[in-house]
């Protein structure tokens with residue numbers, strides 16, 4: 082016997098007050114539920130083997146699910162001869178303008194789990210949670226350090242350019258069906274402007290934004306379960322010759338940063354942070370050098386939007402902001418059309434982080450920190466079971 086559900090596990094999950102990823106609050110992750118899809122232009126239905134219902138976590142959720150199916154679908158079982166079937170003429174939560182069928186995403190009729198079905202089907206990316214992680218140096222119109230320095234005369238213009246690129250990514254994410262978008266500014270502008278460079282009044286109303294005290298300290302959204310990260314406004318790693326304002330973490334302090342031997346910049350840090358909670362990086366925007374760095378690190382499935390061509394540390398050939406934003410909006414939409422295009426990135430386990438500083442002072446400051454090994458006068462190394470454990474040991 083089959084029960085036909087409207088394909089809206091997130092709607093159900095949210096109604097049930099869950100906090101996890103699509104389908105997780107009511108369904109055990111990885112459960113083989115015998116889901117089969119049937120969809121055409123008019124009907125959106127999912128067949129769920131009722132024998133899977135015992136795999137729901139709590140009896141109360143089971144009852145709720147059965148009760149909520151008709152409520153969420155906005156329809157009723159059709160045909161007395163098919164008491165276990167529910168067909169939905171129109172998906173009540175489907176965003177306007179999104180077309181496509183489940184079959185587009187899953188290619189027909191086969192058992193899988195709801196999270197997988199959902200992640201493969203952009204038209205049904207109704208519950209996609211998107212983290213926009215951003216920096217300022219890779220924004221179109223920004224080429225000089227003082228445009229990114231809190232309090233400097235050109236900073237106000239810079240932060241407006243920055244905020245509008247974020248808005249473009251939010252629009253693209255929304256168009257791809259994202260339902261929860263959290264923006265996290267990672268630009269250290271100095272003083273009270275650090276990680277606080279977005280202009281709140283200009284921000285798209287459909288996102289939320291985090292201001293953090295220390296870079297990489299806000300992980301709650303990732304921990305709750307985040308489907309994709311979009312890196313906007315990225316710059317290339319320290320030492321990348323053509324990369325505009327190229328640096329890693331601190332232009333004054335860091336010479337080279339390696340995770341298990343791989344030379345990384347800030348894209349690598351974000352990719353490892355997101356990967357800690359199984360969240361893939363699907364988009365990198367910035368200059369062409371930053372984009373190339375992203376692809377080299379996480380793979381060719383990454384969508385990139387180069388808003389300028391790096392000519393040197395303080396020079397670039399740029400696409401004007403108005404057009405750059407259009408490209409970013411389209412890029413975000415494309416990136417989120419396939420949540421499996423890039424695997425979550427990990428440098429591996431155990432993980433050794435090596436920092437080669439430009440000077441000896443930073444090493445001196447860390448020399449008594451438990452877990453930190455002083456490799457030489459300018460270099461430290463930390464090894465832990467995971468990247469996150471190693472990072473926390475020395476960074477904060």
Ligand SMILES: [Zn+2]
Pocket residue numbers: 216217218267268269
């Ligand atoms: Zn920055």
